[in-house]
Amino acid sequence: MKKILIAYTSRTGNTEKMADYLAEGIRMAGNEATLAKTSSLKKAEDLSGFDGFLFGCPTYHKDMTGGMKQFLFIAESAHLTGKIGGAFGSHTHSGEAAPMLFDTMQYVCKMDMTDLGPLSLTDTVMESDDGMKACHDYAKGLSEKF
Secondary structure (H helix, E strand, O other), X not given: OOEEEEEEOOOOOHHHHHHXXXXXXXXXXXXXXXXXXXXXXXXXXXXXXOOEEEEEOOOOOOOOOHHHHHHHHHHHHOOOOOOEEEEEEXXXXXXXXXXXXXXXXXXXXXXXXXXXXXXXXXHHHHOOHHHHHHHHHHHHHHHOOO
């Protein structure tokens, strides 16, 4: 059983809902999921002991939130090179945060990112069963990398 940290920030609750659904998918795949808001992760040691990571952030003004950007400095200092990773986020119309987060994890943190790319869902999709299914499928796909 692998341990996956799902670290996220959420403004309206949709990215948090995604994190919850992703955790369900990780558990369905037989792994352990730990959920944490990025604001509770203050130092690199808070990211130790995990085999994989999912980072999530909503798109806010066509960008990641300031809190997520600060968290990424902590993640970079945690030396996550080679760790399995994935990125997710919700948005109303543009959806830039999840791809930016994915690229940062891949190119700055040097993580082994899922071949699925980032999971970026509109708030409308998150209000349907399709949102839950997409999150479950993404988590199962990430689990297959182990």
